[in-house]
Amino acid sequence: MAETMLKIEDLKTYFYGDDGVVKAVDGVTITINKGETVGVVGESGCGKSVTSLSVMRLLHDTPGEIVDGSIEFQGKNLLSFSEKEMRQIRGNEVAMIFQEPMTSLNPVYKIGKQLEEAIQLHLKYDKQKAREHAIQMLKLVGIPRSDEIVNEFPYQLSGGMRQRVMIAMAMACRPKLLIADEPTTALDVTIQAQILDLMRTLREESETSIMLITHDLGVVAEMCDRVVVMYAGKVVEETDVYTLFEDPKHPYTRGLIGSVPKLGKNANRLDSIPGNVPTPSNMPKGCKFAPRCSNVLKVCLEKEPVLEKVEANHTCRCWLYQNTETVGV
């Protein structure tokens, strides 16, 4: 059994707004082992990003609050950490890359300073050594003229370059866990491939565990060992990447895979999942996916299924596969 790096258990992060409680993350359980890359997939608004921000405890500017569950990192419960203890984890042992490279770097500071900040803070290097390390990191992520780039401002770099800088920043203190929240979504396709390549190389060199949040199944297929599919704040399916593409169980997962265009297949229209993710104010009573599901049963509209093992390495939250005896319908 591989060493467990991150263990999110029954995490509940709720948002308290004017129109009541929004259960953005509602009982999510995800485990990531050392050196493993786990993809978290789902449509916008399914709670992927909130899950990752919960791990970093970066819900500062949101009305969000972790109400239940536990987040264990290397056996330590992060939810019991003080803000000071969290600061020592953030950017150091757990680092994060964000979706928007264009706006994730501070426009008024030079690239070098932004990298060195974390290096000096966590690795306790002096200015000179931090500068050398920053240049080294920029070289590592494939930035040309890195000794000049440290003296440049973010606006002087392209989106792809900025995302490389973000990766260099995240990897600078050799984190044990990297959370990448849609790291390639804002980039064009050729740059996407380069960034994924880079992340793969870095992972192999440093044995970093990666939690990769994306809605792009192509990225999942390229990068991940295991996949967690989320819908409306809940995990609906989890399995290894091969099983997911070969034998998806949940109708939602099948819908997602079906809506990816395939080369060689002559289709006029792409398949799509009808409807939208339900808004928090009119969440269906039974299965959250039931209103959009093509295999909907009567029970789906009344009672929510549980996440159940369908095969040795495969769990699914769907009435189609529920063992009726254990659930007692």
Added chain:
Amino acid sequence: MLKYLIKRLIGIIPILFFVSIFIFLFVHMIPGDPARLVAGQDASLQDVEMVREELGLDRPIHVQYFSFVTNILQGDLGTSLKTKRPVLEEISQRFMPTFWLTVWSMAWAVIFGLLIGVISATKRNKWQDYLGMFGAVSGISLPSFWLGLMLIQLFSVQLGWLPTGGMDSWKSYILPSITLGAGVAAVIARFSRSSLMDILKEDYIRTGRAKGLHENKVVWGHGLKNAMIPVVTMTGLQFGFLLGGSIVIETVFSWPGLGRLLIDSVSFRDYPVIQAEMLLFALEFILINLIVDLLYGVLNPQIRYE
């Protein structure tokens, strides 16, 4: 950078030229006869005409303007009709008191305004924010003459700690600069609060936190520098207004500054002094705008002056 600066400085000349025309025309449109005021109420019509001729006020207005401009170019701002002293001397004597009063007012207005703004922005909708914004709204709404009188009442009359007016020691600066700065501090507080609140929603603030930086470093380091641009613009303009000398405050505190000089010279129709003072205010505003523009370059690396 140097090239930009020189270009801007040369650009001042035509602006001042147009400003001088307006000033000249407006001053001559003020009702009242300076010749009569100089000659005195009891002077005969003949004497008044003599004075008028002596002052050159009998000449056509464009001739007067022309000699006004040529004299300025030769460094001669004229002679005060009231004191008969050179205008340059009159103004330079009054400039420094107003300048230092402005500097002190601005200094503490910037310090407290920013402090209140940042605290309010980071403690949004908490008691610190409400208290800060209550203070800011009060600072904007309270008439300065009233605030000045209240401060004199408390600190000079009741407690006897500070002088009621005049400009004798450093103590004399305290009350007028607080009175003058209160409104500015309030405006800075409100500007920096709203500006910083917007900035704190930016992605790079989250990046800073994700790096493990202390919240203070995120706010004061990464947040504030970005939030400063609108604050600097506004502060620059306020500085310009204060340099003009606050007429009200200088009167309340019997401050020997430009504001009071302006009042005196307007009531005496002292054309040369009024004109010179207006021209000086225009120049001050132009220079402050230039400094603000240069500060943008310091704050925002995307602005580089070539």
